[in-house]
Amino acid sequence: MLNGNDWPGPDGALPVPGPAFAWAPASRPRTLRRVWLDTFDWRLYRAGLTLEQVSSRARTDITLTGRDGTAIAAEQVGARQPGQAAAKPNWPARLEALPPGPLREHLGPVVGVRALAPVAKAVSVIREHPALNSDDKTVARVAVERMSVSYPSAATPPARLTVTALRGYQPQALRLIDALSAAPGVAGATQSALEAALAAAGRRPGDYSSKIDVELAPEMPATAALAAVLTALLDTLEANVEGTVRDLDVEFLHDLRIAVRRTRSALKLAGSVLPASLTGTYRPEFKWLGDLTTPTRDLDVYLLEFPAMAASLVAATPADLEPFHNQLARKRAAAQRQLARGLRSTRFSRLSTGWRDALARAAPGRRRPTAARLAATKITHAHQRVLSEGAAIAAASPPESLHDLRKRCKELRYLLEIFGSLYDPGEQWRAVRELKGLQDCLGEFQDTQVQHDKIRAYAAELMAERAAPASTLLAMGEIAAGLMVRQQQARNEFSGRFRDFASPLSQSRIRALTATAAP
Amino acid sequence: MKVFASYNIKGGVGKTATAVNLAYLAARDGYRVLLWDLDPQAAASYLFRIRPRVKGGGKALIEGTRSIDGAIKGTDFGNLDLLPADFTYRNLDLILDSAKKPTRKLRTLLTPLRAEYDVIFLDCPPSISLLSESVLHAADLLLVPLIPTTLSVRTLDQLTDFISGFDGHQPRVLAFFSMIDRRKSLHLEISEQLPTGRSDFAATAIPALSIIERMSTQRAPVAAFAPRSVAARCYAALWTEARARGGLPAPPSAS
Numbered sequence: 001m002l003n004g005n006d007w008p009g010p011d012g013a014l015p016v017p018g019p020a021f022a023w024a025p026a027s028r029p030r031t032l033r034r035v036w037l038d039t040f041d042w043r044l045y046r047a048g049l050t051l052e053q054v055s056s057r058a059r060t061d062i063t064l065t066g067r068d069g070t071a072i073a074a075e076q077v078g079a080r081q082p083g084q085a086a087a088k089p090n091w092p093a094r095l096e097a098l099p100p101g102p103l104r105e106h107l108g109p110v111v112g113v114r115a116l117a118p119v120a121k122a123v124s125v126i127r128e129h130p131a132l133n134s135d136d137k138t139v140a141r142v143a144v145e146r147m148s149v150s151y152p153s154a155a156t157p158p159a160r161l162t163v164t165a166l167r168g169y170q171p172q173a174l175r176l177i178d179a180l181s182a183a184p185g186v187a188g189a190t191q192s193a194l195e196a197a198l199a200a201a202g203r204r205p206g207d208y209s210s211k212i213d214v215e216l217a218p219e220m221p222a223t224a225a226l227a228a229v230l231t232a233l234l235d236t237l238e239a240n241v242e243g244t245v246r247d248l249d250v251e252f253l254h255d256l257r258i259a260v261r262r263t264r265s266a267l268k269l270a271g272s273v274l275p276a277s278l279t280g281t282y283r284p285e286f287k288w289l290g291d292l293t294t295p296t297r298d299l300d301v302y303l304l305e306f307p308a309m310a311a312s313l314v315a316a317t318p319a320d321l322e323p324f325h326n327q328l329a330r331k332r333a334a335a336q337r338q339l340a341r342g343l344r345s346t347r348f349s350r351l352s353t354g355w356r357d358a359l360a361r362a363a364p365g366r367r368r369p370t371a372a373r374l375a376a377t378k379i380t381h382a383h384q385r386v387l388s389e390g391a392a393i394a395a396a397s398p399p400e401s402l403h404d405l406r407k408r409c410k411e412l413r414y415l416l417e418i419f420g421s422l423y424d425p426g427e428q429w430r431a432v433r434e435l436k437g438l439q440d441c442l443g444e445f446q447d448t449q450v451q452h453d454k455i456r457a458y459a460a461e462l463m464a465e466r467a468a469p470a471s472t473l474l475a476m477g478e479i480a481a482g483l484m485v486r487q488q489q490a491r492n493e494f495s496g497r498f499r500d501f502a503s504p505l506s507q508s509r510i511r512a513l514t515a516t517a518a519p
Numbered sequence: 520m521k522v523f524a525s526y527n528i529k530g531g532v533g534k535t536a537t538a539v540n541l542a543y544l545a546a547r548d549g550y551r552v553l554l555w556d557l558d559p560q561a562a563a564s565y566l567f568r569i570r571p572r573v574k575g576g577g578k579a580l581i582e583g584t585r586s587i588d589g590a591i592k593g594t595d596f597g598n599l600d601l602l603p604a605d606f607t608y609r610n611l612d613l614i615l616d617s618a619k620k621p622t623r624k625l626r627t628l629l630t631p632l633r634a635e636y637d638v639i640f641l642d643c644p645p646s647i648s649l650l651s652e653s654v655l656h657a658a659d660l661l662l663v664p665l666i667p668t669t670l671s672v673r674t675l676d677q678l679t680d681f682i683s684g685f686d687g688h689q690p691r692v693l694a695f696f697s698m699i700d701r702r703k704s705l706h707l708e709i710s711e712q713l714p715t716g717r718s719d720f721a722a723t724a725i726p727a728l729s730i731i732e733r734m735s736t737q738r739a740p741v742a743a744f745a746p747r748s749v750a751a752r753c754y755a756a757l758w759t760e761a762r763a764r765g766g767l768p769a770p771p772s773a774s
Contacts, residue, residue, distance in 0.1 A: 137568035
């Protein structure tokens with residue numbers, strides 16, 4: 001693959017391919033409409049995969065290729081004659097929009113629950129030029145592709161030249177490539193067509209991640225550091241609003257919620273370095289936003305776990321749960337409408353624009369403490385709270401004590417993430433390893449409790465509305481019992497998980513982490 | 520995969536023109552086609568502008584020290600590859616003679632190409648030899664061009680008698696008149712009378728036309744450089760008959 005900036009010229013002339021080769025007349029131009037697809041968080045790109053929908057006059061195909069450009073799976077999704085192929089999906093869409101087959105099977109494990117959406121769109125005009133040897137025999141075909149990118153913005157990348165050797169003529173094709181590469185304005189292409197399209201349009205593939213993407217320096221003022229982190233969290237939050245409102249997939253809301261929770265934790269735990277008026281104004285606003293998102297997310301979690309719950313039934317059958325599933329789907333649709341209204345509201349737009357301005361004003365505030373000092377103080381304090389509250393939990397302690405401990409763990413975890421760029425990534429990962437184990441256990445304990453309480457309430461509703469037969473209620477009872485078993489298991493595991501977290505080695509890792517950045 | 524061989528004991532009867540044009544037409548229909556130029560005179564290779572050279576020569580191919588796969592060249596036409604001739608093919612009889620089961624050798628050699636091609640055309644040199652016998656055993660259909668003379672017809676009868684003596688696999692035969700000169704009354708007489716009542720004769724005949732000779736200056740199949748010519752239409756009709764007689768299923772792209 002070669003890139004050309006100065007050719008073909010306005011007359012379509014190609015560079016002279018050296019004395020050993022000549023050009024035969026080019027083929028008639030072919031026009032292709034190209035749409036590259038990926039999830040919002042670039043799961044395919046990160047996995048080294050490219051998914052492209054190519055439409056010609058006659059048909060549309062979607063092809064998945066690997067890092068080396070070889071096709072892994074393909075599916076025809078459009079034909080001139082109706083009924084000759086599956087319908088072309090209307091992107092963005094979830095994987096189910098593709099017909100069942102190898103392509104969907106390959107994509108499933110990578111894409112998961114995420115929707116696929118266009119990341120770039122272009123129209124390519126391709127002309128093929130046969131390259132002839134001294135016998136006037138074609139030894140290679142040189143495709144010249146001129147791409148006009150229309151999305152994410154209008155752009156024209158350099159023409160791309162692909163040399164395809166005819167069978168048995170690879171050595172001659174390599175000599176042709178050498179000759180073409182030596183022509184002025186031609187260079188070896190290092191980017192794929194997608195990367196070239198995105199680069200021309202001013203976008204970088206993989207430019208979104210739900211991780212906090214801020215580089216803090218230990219000596220920078222804590223106020224500026226916190227403002228930078230909070231601004232990055234606002235970027236993440238805003239990036240996920242459209243997908244959440246359009247309900248493209250459940251991960252938009254998930255990422256949005258995490259950004260809100262991290263913001264709230266940062267304000268609660270480290271907000272003292274920001275002006276008091278600012279935290280006083282915005283903490284209630286972010287609580288409102290968090291609460292707005294909760295009903296939909298809770299129902300999402302229920303619906304995501306539904307297949308596993310149905311499969312776990314022993315006495316009842318999955319079909320018994322259908323009225324319950326319908327009930328959840330109805331509630332979820334209502335919650336989603338409420339959520340979308342909230343995110344389109346003036347209150348939300350005031351929150352996001354006001355918050356960004358407030359952070360910009362607050363950033364150049366006090367010079368002390370430093371980011372490292374603030375991080376060390378807050379992380380040490382949060383760590384101590386987890387240790388002391390956890391140590392106080394005994395077999396007879398009420399469930400609330402574990403719920404509270406979960407909150408403390410989350411605070412510690414968020415602090416480690418917020419200030420993560422101050423630390424060595426390897427050390428940070430080792431420091432949170434036992435914390436993650438403890439969080440998983442506490443999460444299971446509380447989530448099963450919440451789901452148990454909810455399923456009882458849902459069952460009561462179904463009964464009151466006479467909307468489900470007894471078999472449904474019995475199946476829900478079986479699920480509720482299963483949740484209690486899981487909760488008990490989590491409770492039994494707690495002491496071991498906490499012991500690991502509170503071990504001298506684990507404690508020393510967290511202490512060492514904060515000490516490195518704040519000498 | 521089907522193997523179609525263009526074969527006649529005699530030379531100069533239009534074997535290469537048949538193999539080249541029918542291979543081209545098959546590829547144009549969407550079949551994946553290989554043409555093996557077995558004639559050391561290399562006329563088919565010349566017509567496709569491919570140099571008649573195979574590394575290691577015919578010996579390496581027959582003995583299997585070099586794979587057929589590595590010797591195949593792409594022609595200028597989509598779906599159509601060529602295994603070029605080599606001057607050492609003049610010794611293929613001797614090479615086959617020292618191989619195990621020489622008459623089955625060609626069929627064995629073609630077996631690995633089954634997945635890659637739908638049709639393989641063999642353009643055979645004019646002879647009756649061990650190579651010819653190996654070709655007859657490898658082929659599913661023999662395309663036999665005949666100049667309308669009494670002796671040619673006798674040759675066809677000898678060939679069909681010979682094939683009927685094969686154990687197991689026997690190729691089908693599709694004979695057709697080639698190079699019919701309308702100015703010669705004997706040509707017209709024989710070409711009108713003989714096919715009647717013979718199941719191994721094609722309805723299509725290929726006339727002697729100067730445009731077919733021009734293939735050697737154009738260096739391309741007549742169906743490619745003069746697709747609307749009488750010659751191209753005749754080859755297209757012959758291809759339709761050959762495809763049906765050879766039992767070739769519809770091409771993959773037509774489904």
